[in-house]
Amino acid sequence: MDLRQLRYFVAVAEECHFGRAAQRLHMAQPPLSQAIRRLEEDLGVELLERTTRRVALTAAGERYLERARSILADVEAANHEATRVAAGEVGRVVLGVVGSVTYALLPSLARRLREEFPDIDFEFTGEMLTPELMTALRDGTVDIALMRTPADTRGLLARALRSEPLIAALPAAHPLAARDVIDLADLRDEPFVTYPSQHRSVLHDTVLTACQARGFSPRQVAQVAQTSTLLVFVAAGIGVTVLPASSRRLRLEGVDFRDITNAPTVELAAAWRPGAPASTQRVVDRITAIVTGGAAGAT
The missing domain is CATH 1.10.10.10 (Winged helix-like DNA-binding domain superfamily/Winged helix DNA-binding domain)
Incomplete structure (x- = not known):
């Protein structure tokens, strides 16, 4: 039969x-x-x-x-x-993102992806550090990572999406909050609340390098992994911090954001595994179009 x-x-x-x-x-x-x-x-x-x-x-x-x-x-x-x-119209995709992206990009991105791919089951995980995301990609916990570069992407595919300047977050009562723009060197004597050190955070190393280029090493008084907690510590007057400009979206009473003169920039990139299902590739391409306004090739 x-x-x-x-x-x-x-x-x-x-x-x-x-x-x-x-x-x-x-x-x-x-x-x-x-x-x-x-x-x-x-x-x-x-x-x-x-x-x-x-x-x-x-x-x-x-x-x-x-x-x-x-x-x-x-x-x-x-x-x-x-x-x-x-064809990539059906599947399951787990998207992990770094801290500042959780607030600046993830809400609108999640809404659009769900609208445009109704038959893909999405799971979103925010407030992850880049090295943590690379591990999650390799062990299959995450399918797509929106992370900061430079990162160890050996064995993975990666695509640059956009760059943004670093800004300062100050306690609202801080004297420097009276200025519209500050120089990074103005923070040389300030206590810093930072992302985790020892290569656990790309932003920690980026900020440290930027400060050292201005002739000082930040005096770290606290290290936290979550951007929201970082700003809570700033609001409490524990210290200042330097973080991506997209963090302005996380408005918190007691925190003032200030632009930095000739601010260094940080890059946002997408990473995923080679040989990923078609649904993952379609979502990567759509994220690229949403974030950059056009297509880009993998590197």
Whole structure:
């Protein structure tokens, strides 16, 4: 028995006529009759009553027709779903993002991705550090990472999306908050609240390098992994911090943001695994278009 025999049987059963069924199937009548007879012989059951005037279903044939229709419908649905999966229209994608992106980009990005890919099951994880994201990509916990560079992307695919300047976050009562713009060197004597050190955060190393280029090393009084907690510490007057400009989206009472003269920039990039499902690649391409306004190639 094969699917072709089922289709033949359904056509004959619905037409109740071998000639009309053969026309519907675009085939000659004799091989159709032979195929139905072989099906009955394989089953050991008579499915059709044949007379010179009519073809009718037996009781067994009526039940077999129900099952045959169901099987063919399931096969068609499976074929359609497989095609959609291969095209990247169906799947599951876990997107992990660094701290500042959690507030500046993730809300609108998540909404648009859900709207544009309704049959992809999305999971979003925010406030992750870049090295943590690289580990999650490699172990399969995350499918796409929006992270800061430079990062260890060996064995992964990565695509630059955009860059943004660093800004200062100050306690609202801080004297420097009275200025519109400050110089990074103005913070040389200030206590710093920073992202984690020892290469656990790309931003920590970027800020440290920028400060050292201005002739000082920041005096660190606290290290936290979450951007929101970082700004809570600033609001409490524990120290100042330097972070990406997109962090302005996280408005917090007691914190004032100030631009930095000739501010260094940090880059946002997307990373994913080679050989990822088509759904992942489609989402990466859409994220690229949303963030940059156009397409970009993988590196």
